Amino acid sequence: MYVDYSSISDEAKVWVYPSSRKFYTTEIEELEQSIKEFVENWKNDxxxxxASYQLLYNRFIVLVADDSTSALINSDIDTSVSFILTLQEKYNIALLDKMNVCFKQGEYVQYKELKDFKKLLKSKAVTGKTIIFDNLISNNYDFKNFWETPIEESWYNRFL
Incomplete structure (x- = not known):
């Protein structure tokens, strides 16, 4: 059942899907409707x-599922991944590639391959103070507190 994000517990599971490009303004309304419909029907029995979702920076799709009273099983997760795959195809984007890095440069969100990100660090185009998005977080508490964090305070600090 879809619920407002603010009512989701800190222990809820979170999946962050970064888009390889910013969604166009003309795509946002339809995209949000598709995501909301999916969440409303996800385990509707x-x-x-x-469950809830957020669409952030017109680039990140965040699915949140509170499984404290209703366990998620592999087929439920497979259903969500299948949905994400349909979005990838429909919008001609990558959402499941975890070998890319998202970070802020000023007010803009950048999306780079890991090898290109390492080059940016080496050339000091990004520093330890640069805000990075940790898309591997797994619960709502971490999402709210550590998703956007300086590189030096994240697991990415090993590349500094």
């Missing part, structure tokens, strides 16, 4: 299941 289980009235105890609560």
């Amino acid at each position: 289980d009235e105890n299941f609560k």
Whole structure:
């Protein structure tokens, strides 16, 4: 069942899908409708299941599922991944590539391959103070507190 994000617990599971490009203004309304419909129907046979989503920076799709009263099983997760795959195809984007890095440069979000990101660090185009998005976080508490963090305070600091 879809619920407002603010009512989701800190223990809820989180999946962050960074888009290889910013979604166009003309795509946002339709995209949000598709995501909301998916979340509304995800495990709709289980009235105890609560889920939500966020679309952030017109680039990140965040799915959140509170499984404290209703366990998520592999087929539920497979269903969400299948949905993300349909979005990839429809919008001609990459959402599942975890070998890319997203970070802020001023007010803009950059999306780079890891090898290019390492070159930016080496050339000092980005520093330890640069805000990076840790898209590997797995629960809502970490999402709210550590998703956007300076490189020097993240697991990416090993590349400094």
